[in-house]
Amino acid sequence: MIDTTEPNLEDDPVMQAIRDGKTKIELKNRPLVHVMEDPTTRRFINVKDALRKALVFFSKRYPEPTKENTSGAITHALLDIFDKFREYNRPPAEFQKLKPARPDLFDAIFRIVPSETEHDGFYLDRIQVMLEMVIQKVLDGEWPARNIDRPWPKYWAEPRPYGGEHSIIYKLAKHGEEIKKILEES
Numbered sequence: 001m002i003d004t005t006e007p008n009l010e011d012d013p014v015m016q017a018i019r020d021g022k023t024k025i026e027l028k029n030r031p032l033v034h035v036m037e038d039p040t041t042r043r044f045i046n047v048k049d050a051l052r053k054a055l056v057f058f059s060k061r062y063p064e065p066t067k068e069n070t071s072g073a074i075t076h077a078l079l080d081i082f083d084k085f086r087e088y089n090r091p092p093a094e095f096q097k098l099k100p101a102r103p104d105l106f107d108a109i110f111r112i113v114p115s116e117t118e119h120d121g122f123y124l125d126r127i128q129v130m131l132e133m134v135i136q137k138v139l140d141g142e143w144p145a146r147n148i149d150r151p152w153p154k155y156w157a158e159p160r161p162y163g164g165e166h167s168i169i170y171k172l173a174k175h176g177e178e179i180k181k182i183l184e185e186s
């Protein structure tokens with residue numbers, strides 16, 4: 001029998017924060033995943049959809065970054081990465097009836113990020129620092145590799161095998177101690 005009673009949202013920290021107009025949600029002892037995927041409401045799905053639409057809308061006010069209208073080495077590297085991502089972020093031939101996964105969102109990100117890094121050292125420097133921190137976490141074994149065949153092959157056109165032991169993160173982590181010794185020497 002299905003429980004059709006209304007959930008008691010009085011003690012829900014998310015609903016309480018919304019009612020109080022707070023910008024911080026106290027989770028108490030609730031895991032974030034339980035709050036985000038709470039089946040009693042779809043509030044975060046709605047928030048994510050609105051955020052995606054806003055990002056897409058505002059990204060269209062940015063010029064389209066290309067290698068012809070940019071000169072930064074990091075901007076060019078980002079453009080290459082984003083082109084490769086677009087190539088993979090589509091269903092392979094046997095799943096052509098499926099749509100690519102959120103191409104509008106990724107196109108918005110791929111328009112905004114290189115445009116900002118190209119002209120604003122504030123963001124470029126911080127992206128560089130975050131990348132260094134991610135690499136350090138990988139070398140320390142604290143950033144796991146993606147699982148084998150993730151993203152799912154029916155939505156991702158990267159040549160297989162990929163992920164797991166085939167991931168660059170897995171390979172870097174496997175040799176993390178060796179790499180850290182090399183870095184200490186230089």
